[in-house]
Amino acid sequence: MAASTTAAMVVIGNEILSGKVADSNSPFLARELRELGVQLERVNVIPDEIDVIGSIVAEYSAAYDFVFTSGGVGPTHDDLTIEGIARAFGVDVVENPDLRRLIDGYAKGRPSPSMLRMARVPSGAELDDVSGASFPVVVMHNVYVLPGIPEIFEAKISGLRERFRADPFHLRQILVSEPETVIAEYLHATLAAFPELLLGSYPKLSNPEYKVRLTLESKDEGYVDRALDDLVGRMPEGAVVKVGR
Amino acid sequence: MAASTTAAMVVIGNEILSGKVADSNSPFLARELRELGVQLERVNVIPDEIDVIGSIVAEYSAAYDFVFTSGGVGPTHDDLTIEGIARAFGVDVVENPDLRRLIDGYAKGRPSPSMLRMARVPSGAELDDVSGASFPVVVMHNVYVLPGIPEIFEAKISGLRERFRADPFHLRQILVSEPETVIAEYLHATLAAFPELLLGSYPKLSNPEYKVRLTLESKDEGYVDRALDDLVGRMPEGAVVKVGR
Numbered sequence: 317m318a319a320s321t322t323a324a325m326v327v328i329g330n331e332i333l334s335g336k337v338a339d340s341n342s343p344f345l346a347r348e349l350r351e352l353g354v355q356l357e358r359v360n361v362i363p364d365e366i367d368v369i370g371s372i373v374a375e376y377s378a379a380y381d382f383v384f385t386s387g388g389v390g391p392t393h394d395d396l397t398i399e400g401i402a403r404a405f406g407v408d409v410v411e412n413p414d415l416r417r418l419i420d421g422y423a424k425g426r427p428s429p430s431m432l433r434m435a436r437v438p439s440g441a442e443l444d445d446v447s448g449a450s451f452p453v454v455v456m457h458n459v460y461v462l463p464g465i466p467e468i469f470e471a472k473i474s475g476l477r478e479r480f481r482a483d484p485f486h487l488r489q490i491l492v493s494e495p496e497t498v499i500a501e502y503l504h505a506t507l508a509a510f511p512e513l514l515l516g517s518y519p520k521l522s523n524p525e526y527k528v529r530l531t532l533e534s535k536d537e538g539y540v541d542r543a544l545d546d547l548v549g550r551m552p553e554g555a556v557v558k559v560g561r
Numbered sequence: 562m563a564a565s566t567t568a569a570m571v572v573i574g575n576e577i578l579s580g581k582v583a584d585s586n587s588p589f590l591a592r593e594l595r596e597l598g599v600q601l602e603r604v605n606v607i608p609d610e611i612d613v614i615g616s617i618v619a620e621y622s623a624a625y626d627f628v629f630t631s632g633g634v635g636p637t638h639d640d641l642t643i644e645g646i647a648r649a650f651g652v653d654v655v656e657n658p659d660l661r662r663l664i665d666g667y668a669k670g671r672p673s674p675s676m677l678r679m680a681r682v683p684s685g686a687e688l689d690d691v692s693g694a695s696f697p698v699v700v701m702h703n704v705y706v707l708p709g710i711p712e713i714f715e716a717k718i719s720g721l722r723e724r725f726r727a728d729p730f731h732l733r734q735i736l737v738s739e740p741e742t743v744i745a746e747y748l749h750a751t752l753a754a755f756p757e758l759l760l761g762s763y764p765k766l767s768n769p770e771y772k773v774r775l776t777l778e779s780k781d782e783g784y785v786d787r788a789l790d791d792l793v794g795r796m797p798e799g800a801v802v803k804v805g806r
Contacts, residue, residue: 331761333601334730335592336776342606347580356578361587361604391745392762393752430745467766485579500636500675507638516576517637521712531581 321482323349324358324376328369328388328397329464332361341386341469348473353482364388369400377459387464391430401456402438412437446475486537488544489560491526502550510543526557566727568594569603569621573614573633573642574709577606586631586714593718598727609633614645622704632709636675646701647683657682691720731782733789734805736771747795755788771802
């Protein structure tokens, strides 16, 4: 099986940590990446602090293939993501001439100091044009800098997504009418026979149709189908409500 | 001002990282903790892996007053939170006699091996009874071990919450009809005068009523009210749509 392409997400936002806003960007990105065959390994929600952003981005950039940041870009005092990423890579923050031209255009040649903050990037960063977006995405090595506003975050990820496509995950599901305590031993047995299987077991309370949803995944389609047959074959009679291939 | 009580949350769940389930426990906990005056500093979503759970719980337990874990408790192969927390503190996993009695009772004296997994705790852990819950919460030092199922997570947090109460945050809001680029300089000026102010600026796209929501917070009520007056006084005429005290 191919080694997985991996990713991590850093959500920069006091508004999320303080319960004012529920983050919808990480569930969106998790679904997109899964569909693309990319394994998301971390979602870390951290405060608007340059040192914290810097140390976590540095750690994740070294550990994973792609890093996505959400939030902390914009013209105000709490927009510290660019400074944090510069800190992560030990570089200065500089004005990018292409962004400067873009902002001059919006401001009809008279940008305010706070608008000019949005032309600043970590030294060495590149711009990735997203079709349909009015502002490019700043990319520093493998770190994609995205805004926190969900409409813009989603549009930019949708524009960029094909850059990240990897071998797909193949997903199968089993809905089971018995509780986890009854089926746990069958899961163990199937895992012993298929040690590379990604097997999830999700109990559902007060659902009239089933008690547990099992998910089986692999990047190898034949492998996941053999594991599925194995597990369905072990289940007690009547326990399998539905198999999703 | 009193030093803040701090917290971190560790969400253990491949199902969240793989986009199958959107985590609702962290937004719930963020709101509860804020209401209690507790400053949430991290929400980290990590995979079901003992080593990862161990290293992150160890780091957060040392850095913050309280740590909450969500998920990875139960009878199946992917329920590794107890092992991970034991790893964090360098202790063994042992059977807790009180949990064993409880499980024996549910199973009418004949628990399966997978049911008995739920009697296992890190050595030295304590049980915290939550009124109304059928199962106590396992607490290891300052780490509260909670299940991922939202109904149970929420019920247990609601039962425990008064244990965490600290000095409250006082929140004020201003809705503004101008964009961030226009008001950024006033925010800077108020922050220069009130450096301890927690000031958030949240643009809202396509909202007919306002363009930016500003939040002002402090544990010192007089301080936040003086900062609010200062900032409202700096705003251009007509920019303030609404002040929330």
